[in-house]
Amino acid sequence: MDISGSKAIFVGGASGMCRATATEFAAKGGQLSILDLESSDGAAVAQELGGKFYPCNVMDYDDMADVMDSAVSDMGGLHYVVNTAGGGGAQRTLKKDGTRHSLSDFRRVIDLNLIASFNINGIAAEHMAKNEPNADGERGVMINTASIAAFEGQIGQVSYTAAKAGIAGMTLTMARDLGVLGIRCMTIAPSLFDTGLTAGIPDEGAQQLTKDAAFPRRMGQPHEFATMAIAIYECPMMNGSTIRVDAGQRFAPR
DSSP states (O other), X not given: OXXXXXXXXXXXXTSHHHHHHHHHHHHTTOEEEEEEOTTXXXXXXXXXXTOEXXXXXXXXXXXXXXXXXXXXXXXXXXXXXXXXXXXXXXXXXXXXXXXXXXHHHHHHHHIIIIIHHHHHHHHHHHHHTTSOOOTTSOOEEEEEEOOTHHHHOOTTBHHHHHHHHHHHHHHHHHHHHHHXXXXXEEEEEEOSBSSGGGTTOOHHHXXXXXXXXXXXOSOBOHHHHHHXXXXXXXXXXXXXXXXXXXXXXXXXXX
């Protein structure tokens, strides 16, 4: 896919890895919409990148359809979606005091990460299916965000691990579902990146968290996620897989 002239939605685009990807996309001549919480810096980021901001809550599933419909209508199409919205919490399956993991908290993490991602992809696919295919028969690309916790979740990450593993697990099936339409689906599974809750961790703390990486032994930078996300968009053979962007790190139990 050629970025120049393409139209994209960046969910979670007000900050971090998604913002870095939107910045790279705009620099290559793409048109974009930033979707994020109303309290975010989305309006300023969109203005900076020559796009438009649409406040949203990814867990309001019906409203997400309306918001994405508006963004697509204003841009005149949709070729690319990157979604980094998500999060988790720390609870053991059975806590030390003998109480079980809160079922409502578990469900919320699944809703925020897995169900929201599925919903966003389905809405995007409806729009992408209307595109005229390019010379390779492509109509669109969607990228979800998992985590290396999907494969080796740490103690207390059971809900987050389940949600991110679900995203990784649905990637190939979704790619197969949408292949007949020329729509590709990929997932990026980053390790610890200098963004969100981990932004601003002192160097000593960051080194401790990344000491098990092969190389480099440091936090990832948002532009390194963006490099992969842009490469996926531009390469037709990248489809149906979850790619770890993790410097060879494998999470220890704690």
